[in-house]
Amino acid sequence: MFPLGTVLFPYMPVSLRLFEERYLVMLAHMLEAEQPQFGVVLIERGQEVGGGEHRFQLGTLALISEMAGGEGFVAVNAEGGSRFEVTGWLDDDPYPRAEIRFLEPLEWDESLRSLREDTEQAVRRALAVASEFTEQRWASVVDLSDDPLEACWQLAGIAPVGELDQLSFLGAVSMEELLTSVLERATDAAESFASAWSAGPGPNGSDGLPGDDFEERL
Template sequence: MTTLPMFPLGSVLFPHMPLHLRVFEQRYLIMMARVLDADAAVFGVVLIERGQEVGGGEHRFGIGTVARITQLEAPEGFVGVVAQGERRIEVLEWLDDDPHPQASVRELAELEWDDELFPLRERAERVVRRALALASEFTEQPWAPDVELSGDPAVAAWQLAAIAPVGPLDQVELLRSESMEALLTRVIEVTEAATDSFGA
């Protein structure tokens, strides 16, 4: 168990995925200054269940991802942060916002890769790429259908979960996965359901 500064957001951060933030609210500017002063420049990211990102008072999900700052810039008026998703965490207790959110968290176990899952991973990739291609016909997507994935199959599995064109509640469910097989299976299920909603 450890205490982490927390950044509730309107989106889900997955392990091995980049995070780009424009920080301008005072409480988070203070948080970033504290994070950068610490030995490890990390903070937790969770999805907001209800409420808004600005002003506080939001309700937050209890599962998230540790983000490690990799790049920082400070144009006039805000701080630009680039971070990388690392390990998953579970929130055990929300602490007082002092002045920013913070929580006692525990690290969740890494999902173990088994080479027998290669056919399932390949199927998940086909389903996600097809969904991205179809979704791009209706709205602009943050990820192209031909986006390159990691050669590490475990990393690629998390990348598929992150780029699948599904909603944040489905993404939280994916983040909760207790095995690599469960993650890939659910990626296929929620992505196929999303594809059906596109009218395929």
């Protein structure tokens, strides 16, 4: 298990630099498996480095896709897989471990296409407005997967909302619930930033929506 300060969603990337001894030992053990993977949970209180943090119970498997060695660390790239709930924490020695149960995977239904399109529009709008005030990891023009199921989870992952909102997305019991929650929170976020924007230009000095002059792909 790897407690982080952010929520990992299915089909979303995560990049880590492992330098603590406990996680290097964990990595060595993981590499003995045919498919190296680890669990990611959100930290409730505490910090990522040093141990002793309190953790939320919902999490996501991270499937390792790339590794590279550096001076004193190992860089790991992974992608979110199945969701799970921690049923019991084990001894952290030699590294964090837990017993888990997997959550039922959400299913895509074509009847949700209109809701998905509305949600995407709201998320992209929120990202565009939010970028005027704080640096955003994702551009409002970021490309999503062509697979609608993957794209829905990616919308949850890129929406400019807080970690607790993200955690509530992760616990959705249906695709309709997930999309509705993301739509509502993204709309709220856009309105909140727009209200601040109307009071004056953002710190970027612009008096219009930010230019979408680069692209990314998930």
